[in-house]
Amino acid sequence: MSKTNTAAQEPKWVQRLLDWYDVNKRDLPWRGVGDPYKIWVSEVMSQQTRIEAMKPYYDNWMQLFPTVEALAEASEDEVVHAWQGLGYYSRARNLRLGVQEVVSNYGGVVPMDRKSMESLKGVGAYTAGAVLSMAYNLPEVAVDGNVLRIYARLYNINDDILGAVGKKKITALVEETLPHDRPGDFNQSLMDFGSSLCIPKSPRCSDCPINSSCEAYANGTTADLPVRIKKTKSITIPLVVGLVQLGDYYLLHKRPNTGLLRSMWEFPSAEASDFSAGESQLKDLLGALGFELKLDSTMVRELTHVFSHRKWEMKTYQGTLIWRGSDAEQIAAIQTKLPADYMLLPRLEFATYTWAGPHGKLTELCK
DNA sequence: AACCCGGGGAA
DNA sequence: TTCCCAGGGTT
Incomplete structure (x- = not known):
């Protein structure tokens, strides 16, 4: 009181x-x-x-x-x-x-x-x-x-x-x-x-x-007040992002339920500053899920996103996936074999989900 | 007390 | 680019 x-x-x-x-x-x-x-x-x-x-x-x-x-x-x-x-x-x-x-x-x-x-x-x-x-x-x-x-x-x-x-x-x-x-x-x-x-x-x-x-x-001190301590500088993180498709479905990743942009959906990405390094990391990442990745080296979008203490420098590429399982497997069947933090989603259903900040802007590049 | 957590408008 | 906005939670 x-x-x-x-x-x-x-x-x-x-x-x-x-x-x-x-x-x-x-x-x-x-x-x-x-x-x-x-x-x-x-x-x-x-x-x-x-x-x-x-x-x-x-x-x-x-x-x-x-x-x-x-x-x-x-x-x-x-x-x-x-x-x-x-x-x-x-x-x-x-x-x-x-x-x-x-x-x-x-x-x-x-x-x-x-x-x-x-x-x-x-x-x-x-x-x-x-x-x-x-x-x-x-x-x-x-x-x-x-x-x-x-x-x-x-x-x-x-x-x-x-x-x-x-x-x-x-x-x-x-x-x-x-x-x-x-x-x-x-x-x-x-x-x-x-x-x-x-x-x-x-x-x-x-x-x-x-x-x-x-x-x-x-x-005459209005310009000097109030006094505010300067903030710490933000660090820059280079990212290679893959808009990767299996047929009409895009592969999406759900961020962990802790930390930045928690529990929001994003396109698969790797911390790398150039195509080949990012491609290599993404192949490992998606290979562990059972996919073979073919990534197009033509960058479709370069995007910088600034957070309070972080800056993402994102390079975006398109790619296609091949499922290593049996040829007859359908999307629904593949879906059940993916970890809970991954899913395959057609573009028309994108609006239903919550996107991790700048990844929402990349959806416009999808068809 | 220091750090983390988004995004955008304004200069 | 830099600043900073009708702040709160965590460590």
């Missing part, structure tokens, strides 16, 4: 920001509805994701899973498939698990206290505060990247906002300044303010309704 604050202690900028919000707030589908489930979904979808990017996913999600019960009953595959393309897929898996907890342990009602909220899968300090303040108008702070940036400037805080010290310092400040009559609106006003005016680079200070309260603006 946040500290109490009196009207006398409330900084002048708080009411000015609320006034600005009343005029300039964005019209978003989960706002003004008072539905904690909708707000919860929107918050999780928005994590590390811009609003414009997640909007269509949100609309689709609500069609598929309109209530906590609907989501709780959905399979993990359905849920991750609906998340396909958004990234950070653990968010989808954890959201489903969290909602299942609500249905089984809270009678389907999203809890109204921070401790219970934060005990739910995928719900941390931020999401708990956001849902509680926006859905139930409880005086809880929701400290996200926007809030860290805004307060670092308003109060000229030089600590690294990604570190524990800076984050703790700012959270204390937000608790002191949170207006208890409109906590939900206040938290949302910070989001809208941070995404339109107090933006990371080149903040639009001349248009800012609270620049007279901003210490960084007064000191």
Whole structure:
């Protein structure tokens, strides 16, 4: 629970920001509805994701899973498939698990206290505060990247906002300044303010309704704040990818259920930077499954895909497979002899499956 | 505290 | 290219 604050202690900028919000707030589908489930979904979808990017996913999600019960009953595959393309897929898996907890342990009602909220899968300090303040108008702070940036400037805080010290310092400040009559609106006003005016680079200070309260603006340090520690560099991984067919069927591989892009489908690939090295590895790989591989040396697509800490440099080739078993064996029979993480699939059924990031873009090369 | 987990828009 | 976004989980 946040500290109490009196009207006398409330900084002048708080009411000015609320006034600005009343005029300039964005019209978003989960706002003004008072539905904690909708707000919860929107918050999780928005994590590390811009609003414009997640909007269509949100609309689709609500069609598929309109209530906590609907989501709780959905399979993990359905849920991750609906998340396909958004990234950070653990968010989808954890959201489903969290909602299942609500249905089984809270009678389907999203809890109204921070401790219970934060005990739910995928719900941390931020999401708990956001849902509680926006859905139930409880005086809880929701400290996200926007809030860290805004307060670092308003109060000229030089600590690294990604570190524990800076984050703790700012959270204390937000608790002191949170207006208890409109906590939900206040938290949302910070989001809208941070995404339109107090933006990371080149903040639009001349248009800012609270620049007279901003210490960084007064000191001329808005360009230097907030302080963020630089991230570690990403490593580059060269990959040779094979779009390999047995008749009308493509051979696909399901990634392990741990690590990057877990449990998603991809085309067979090898960690190699040139055709011959990749061809050799793929022949070994598919040979162990019982296939003979003929790979065409003409590259059909070169694709670079950047993750947070990794970069895939993918070279894609087409090829055909020959089953080493008896000539009479049909696809279905061969299928039963493959390991569980491999399958043969016709192109028309591709849309049914969840693709591992950039592999989804390669499906357009298949016929 | 450090690292892992996606994807995309903007400069 | 680099930055960074309505973060949370794991080790």
